[in-house]
Amino acid sequence: MAKIADTEENLKKCICTGCPSYNQCMKDKIQELFCARSKTDCELTRNGCLCGACPVASENRLDKMYYCQIGAAE
């Protein structure tokens, strides 16, 4: 079960869309809050990760990066 709640509150705090690795495919599919939902099915190039600067990650003491690639926190 995912550790992070997929809530409107967390979605508002989510910063995935400002990330250098966030791409047009993710935008078109309206994908975000990867740490609560799941990894992207879009082709991903690691262009940097903002997870460490995200309020959702911080409040939930997440210590990994690239949740868009590794999937929801467990």
Next chain:
Amino acid sequence: MSQEMSWKIQKAFRIAKVASGLSLPVNIAFVPNPKPGKTAPFFYVTELYGQIKVVTNELKVFTFADKLLNYEPDYKMPGTGESGVIGIVVHENGDVFASMLYRDEKAFKNRVVKFTTKDGLKAEKAETILDNIPSINAAHQVQALTIREGKLFVNVGDGMIDPEVAQNDNDLRGKILRINLDGSIPQDNPNPKSSIYAKGLRNPFGAAWRKSDNHLYISDNGPAVDDRIAKILPGENYGWPASMRTNSIFVWWYTEAPTGIDFAENQFGLEYKDHLFVALFGYAYVEGKTDKGKKIVEMVIDKRDNVAYLNEFVRYVGEGPASVCGLAFGPDGLYFTDLHGEVGMKKGEKSGGNVWKITKA
């Protein structure tokens, strides 16, 4: 609530706004030997999206240099809007050095520019002395600049994408560089053929020289955990990406995003002399109170490089997106920028960024 009331400070101190209407003010650099007269330059401020402002002795603000970015920032904070013109330092002869991002065809790169000026109020010539260092249009770019004994020290972030570059001796990312003021490599560097002075850093935003031991100290931002303060020794390896703790003197496990740092001299009296003041920015953009950052902390570092004392010095308690970004001691107090100010900045709008001064009552 007045803007002064938005800052909670200790009873023995006062806070006052000294410059306002700035556009995302980042770092402050004081003129080493300011000239007398109301119109002489007192300090300079970098503005993230492409300007340098100069503030005179009578606290009037002028544009020293503008249009410094050759790309259009996208205003996304946190993220791809966090980069631009960051570091600044002023040489004794009045030359101003600034670090910034530029776009070379499709790639973002780091550079350092030297500005020469006659009156200190307007840059007359800009010369790139260091460039072609790969970067990213986000944090982790080229950061603080300092000058010591005629050499320029340059904090360079790891570029975020490939942290391993911080250990690569042929790559200038994730390093502290030491160069001559014309960009050439000093022969007395740890490796006389390299500008690298220290390696293994991630996102070293702040830097300050400590007079009591003549060493450079830096702030460095960790990934999800482990922000740190480190004392920089020539040729030393600070561990990133394997660890953010290697050779650190203080670590925040719960990250606070340390930005500007500086040591007090006599501005607050003997009681505070040689204490390190650290800006903790926190999240890139959050309105109102938050669980991290938006404060300045005071540290006492003992002779064995242990942090013997840590105390919250200033905290933002207002409702806006302001936080503490750049920080520097001037002759009469501690100055800091609040980046977004009370109102923030959106594309096409003006920012209300400010410079504040804290003095002992």
